[in-house]
Amino acid sequence: MNNAPIVEVEDLAASYDGTTYVLYGLSFVIRRNEVVYVLGPNGGGKSTLFKVLIGSLPPVRGTVRLFGKPLKTFKDWRRIGYLPQVVRESIPEIPASVGELLASSSSSASDLSPEEALELMGFDDVDGVMKRRLTDLSGGQLQRVMIGLALINKPELLLLDEPTVHMDTPGMMSLMDVMRRLSLEMDTTIMLATHEISVIPTSTTRVLCINRYHYYDGTIGELVNSETLCKIYGFHTKLIDHGHG
Amino acid sequence: MRAYLAGAITSSILSVVGAFAVHKRLSLLGDATSHISFAGIALGMILGLTDNLLAYLFAGLAIFGMVWFSRVFRLPGDVALVIFLMMGASLASIMITLTGLRVNFIGLLFGNILAVGWVDVLIAACLLAATASLLSLRFRQLFLYVLNVDIARLKGVNVRLYEVIVSLLLASSIVTGIKLVGVLMVTALLVLPTVAASALSPSFRSSLIYAVIISSFSTLNGISISFVTNVPPGSATVVTLLAVTIVTLAHRRFTKRFISAGTRPASL
Helix, strand or coil: CCCCEEEEEEEEEEECCCCCEEEEEEEEEEECCCEEEEECCCCCCHHHHHHHHCCCCCCCEEEEEECCEECCCCCCHHHEEEECCCHHHHCCCCCCEHHHHHHHHCCCCCCCCHHHHHHHCCCCCHHHHHHCEHHHCCHHHHHHHHHHHHHCCCCCEEEEECCCCCCCHHHHHHHHHHHHHHHHHHCCEEEEEECCHHHCCCCCCEEEEEECCEEEEEEHHHHHCCCHHHHHHCCCCCCCCCCCC | CHHHHHHHHHHHHHHHHHHHHHHCCCCCHHHHHHHHHHHHHHHHHHCCCCCCHHHHHHHHHHHHHHHHHHHHCCCCHHHHHHHHHHHHHHHHHHHHHHHCCCCCHHHHHHCCHHHCCHHHHHHHHHHHHHHHHHHHHCHHHHHHHHHCHHHHHHCCCCHHHHHHHHHHHHHHHHHHHHHHHHHHHHHHHHHHHHHHHHHHCCCHHHHHHHHHHHHHHHHHHHHHHHHHHCCCHHHHHHHHHHHHHHHHHHHHHHHHHHHHCCCCCCCC
């Protein structure tokens, strides 16, 4: 089924300490091949939502289904690619090379090779990058390598948490290009969390806007013309369509 | 001969498993475990046990306890270590004070590598063989586990299983190490070779090899110095390790500055 539901969330509540809700009453469905931006201010629960979806944080309430299966019984995690927020802090100061990192995840014939993953992420000197240590990369380079790691298994669902942080304009353009190709050529479903409205490409892009108890599900064009964004962000905005993506 | 063999084997095991402890921010695992095993020794003496069975049992349980504690209460690894370290030290102190026991502190701190038996060497050799086999067969999974547990799980790694495997390896290595080389040297051999090797290595795999070379060289050098000068072998080994670590850190700092000054490829 082309438009089969990939992520189904109903009445989700999540909490780290069991007493304070970081997410509450969240419901949405994301279907195959959709590209959805998860928008919201810092601390609004975007990363928490992703942690629930990758099985790292059990929901306090509600149901989550991935590829039609309940989260509790879902085991096929290789179908999901994930980029954690604040990449530099989410991996230890380990003396690993880029090639070693990517090779560790490219374990079946259907996966991308480490070189292909780096080329896809817009690296020119692939052989040179493969030999470099993760700790010697700049923030933007490390971000691109880690996105390459997330998509090396050709995941059906790609969760990118603040992927544009540390990225310059060419890096962002490269990311948008990769996302477009993944969606068109591999039917990949993509959820991209960001706190920056400016990275959302067109007014018809679907956004899931969350800030703990408030949420919105619709196009970014409708969102900025409604009072919902004011409630979620606490200020008035004006949409300028920059057309890429 | 036996001392050299025991030293080379013990230092090799500890330097390899130390990489997992250091990169998981559990550098003080040796210290915390030894304090808990200290409480085990005290309890064993109170119960009239002659061997150190309770010390090993306590050490093993402590490592699982610290990993569990850190995960369930979402505490940083070093905080869990300090909690267990304090628990072990205070329990041991209370038991020793109440019962008036006499404990060989020097033996506990520095071990006695010059008086190890062949059985100890054989146990350590078996542990080294198990560690080497695991690394060669499951390097990819262990590497991803060290890197990030969420990413590892999404790449198909059974994170809980590797948590148990790494905890078991650490517990058995530390307990074996405490008996052979003492608490002080166990902590040094767990941490310093990884720090020194990380400064030199271009990859995680090579860092494990460098760590084994650095720790074996330092231990054999320490034992040799001990034979010649009569200083404790543990102290001589730690001093050698410290010297190697400082040199490698200085080397890393210098070369890193050189790289950032202009050898980075233009396309990046």
